Amino acid sequence: MILILAYSLISLFIAWIWVDYFRLIDIHNKNSLIHVIVAFLLGGGSVFVVFGFHDYILDGHQLQINGNIVNDLAYAIFQVGMLEEFSKILAFSIFFLLFRSHLKEPIDYLMYVSVCALGFSAVEHVTYFSISGPEIINGRAILSTVGHMFDTSIIAYGLILFKFKPEKNSFLTIIACFLLASLAHGIYDFFLMYPPIHQFGWIFTVLYFLVTISVFAVILNNSINNSPYFSYREIIDSSFVFKRLFIYYCIVFGAQFLLTLWDHDLEWSVRSIAFSVVFSGVIVILTIGRLSRFNLIKGRWEKIKLEFPFKFNSDSSQTKSRISIKGENFNEAHINPFMETYFYLKPVSRNSNYLREKKLAYMEHKVVSKKNEVFYIIRIYESDQTSTYSIHLLRAKLTYPNMANDKYPIAGVLRVENPNATSEARSIKKYAFREYAVLLPVGT
Structure with a gap:
């Protein structure tokens, strides 16, 4: 019972990291924390929509992972990706019907869709932490959490294009973005589920995740740039955003260490957290580094490109190339x-x-x-x-x-x-x- 309570608190804290992130970058028209709480609860409740589909609608007709690439890809995209994206967007749709007047700019759509996704992932976290133990906290805190936000944000971006760029988009854009979100979600899970690559599939998942971060950064940037309240007087302090997220994730790392120490000796716990710091820490730095950099240009729609959030810079004064995070590195x-x-x-x-x-x-x-x-x-x-x-x-x-x-x-x-x-x-x-x-x- 104590561990369940601890996992629940950690899951809530992980969600708060990204709620606070949106509150930091929502510079033109601040949103109420009350509405955030409602969206989070709706997102958490949407998990039961997935359970209901499995128990009553898909009962006896569910696909199963069997090592066949076509079958397993269909399972990941349709039975996992599409179903979970439908559940999260259903939660947002209810929120939209209740508080439509509060969604006044593009970033509002992204924020509340992401908060619904955070509610969904928080419930998932408690389940997975309880099954697999605290060793997976840091990995899920960055990969699964941001992954859930990104996937559902694709649908929100379709809504944004339809509402704020209607001359080039129709209702079909929203449908297309829902299908893309289902595909994006399914591909992420496929690499983890497909038996023939079970031992190293996580490598493809991480690389794929890093590409999605670049896409997410552009979606966020475009949303801020096309706010009807846009003003160059309102700024995002990228250094502050990065430092805040970094401190938050250090707390998550510390929490994992303490919970690991609850079940194991000190030596084992130190080795475990050291691996997490090296593996998850790099992903955290790349993610928060890229998502804290913005080019605030009024009315600009940057094209989305599939690329990694880092680049190799050749320096003629050094024999080796150094890696840097993409996006302007000045504040x-x-x-x-x-x-x-x-x-x-x-x-x-x-x-x-x-x-x-x-x-x-x-x-x-x-x-x-x-x-x-x-x-x-x-x-x-x-x-x-x-x-x-x-x-x-x-x-x-x-x-x-x-x-x-x-x-x-x-x-x-x-x-x-x-x-x-x-x-x-x-x-x-x-x-x-x-x-x-x-x-x-x-x-x-």
Whole structure:
């Protein structure tokens, strides 16, 4: 009984990690915690829909895993994936009917669908922890939890496209996304269930999971960018989000260690947690690292690509390539406050041969290149606001130090080479780096 209570508390805490995540990234129109609780309870209750289907509707007609690839894939997609996605979206549908007026922006749909999925996974966690023991806590805390959110979020994304991008989407988009969610869920489970690859199927599951993280990141980013309440004044502090999630998962690791120690000796428990830290820890870092990075561009719909959330960067000064997480690795919280405002650019170098001195500037737009690099289009004035100006680009300094006095951001000043360029991004054909400068508020 004590272990069941402990597993229940841990499952609730795991769910809270991602509820809090959504509350951190929901920057434009905050949602009520009461509605979150209702969505979570509906999601938890949806588990019984699955039980009901198995006991009454599929009774005597259920597929069974038998080692035949077609049979087992059908089992994973239809009997597991489609049934569970139907149950979770049913929970969200009830929530939608009750609180439709509270869903005002795309991220609301993703948040409440994900909370329904968190309720479903929390009930699952207690069951699996009770059967397999505490050793699986960390793996399920990241893989299964985020996997459930991602799968159902595909359906939510169909709803978002239908509602917020209707010129290119119809009701069939929602149906297609439901089928994609069922397929995504089924493939994840298939690698774990298919007997011929039972010993190493988890490797494919992990690699597949990492690809889904990249897709999830784009879905989240697009939802925030297309909020009717979008404002560059509202920012996501990516460093804070990452640190908060990291601390949460450290607590989960600690809880697993204590529960493992309940049933085993110290030496065995230390070995077990060491393996979890190495295996699950890497997945946690990649996941929270990618999901804490956002490019906030008003009205932008980024294309979804199937890719890993990390990349290999070749450094000519080193003999080995290093791995980095995809997405901009600078904190937009430092530069975004300067959007659509006047500010000063002060050269970092005392021997500046380009800006030479502090110049007045105005930040007009924020754009993203084909390589997903963020640039800011600015005007640099000769003297005051009434004087002539030239169009330049700013690119955040990605290496340290990238802040002056731990307060003001440093950015690269890029001169636009084509003389007829305007603040319209398409008119900028060529640009070249000139020097680094500090962004200072007017009056500084």
